[in-house]
Amino acid sequence: MKTTNNIDEKTKKYRELYDQIIVSVKNIPLEKHEEPFRGWLEKNHIILEDVERLKKDNNDRYKIFAFLLETQFIEFTLIDLLQELDGVINTDPDVIKFNGKKETRELCKLPFGALHKELCKYESDFLKNLKPFIEKLNEERIRFTHFVYKY
Secondary structure (H helix, E strand, C coil), rough: CHHHHHHHHHHHHHHHHHHHHCCCCCCCCCCCCCCHHHHHHHHHHHHHHHHHHHHHCCCCHHHHHHHHHHHHHHHHHHHHHHHHHHHHHHHHCCCEEEECCCCCCHHHHHCCHHHHHCCCCCCHHHCHHHHHHHHHHHHHHHHHHHHHHEE
């Protein structure tokens, strides 16, 4: 089905975002990491395994569930990225620049679109490709979250 292929292509792009956002730890076994990072990684692996199982199902509803779960995962990862960016601008403002007013609410209380707006306040070469993907992801997330029953 066209819908299924379209969702699969989009989730592949969003998975690429995940790879851009977090530090690559693929070559290090989980047991070698120290807590609390090991627990964080284990939880991430469980969520991503669930997403992959849902995506493999032939039922289009499960593919939408996978997309929404993966989007939620990316949202949490985006919050981590924003916290890290904030730390970097305080220690090395030549790598990342911040333009605009800081959001006063806690990041975990912001909706996905507001997190995207917060990300757009940062300027750095490595963020140029990420920002439009996050924007598109938010548009698709809104479509499936709020309008899924209209299609």
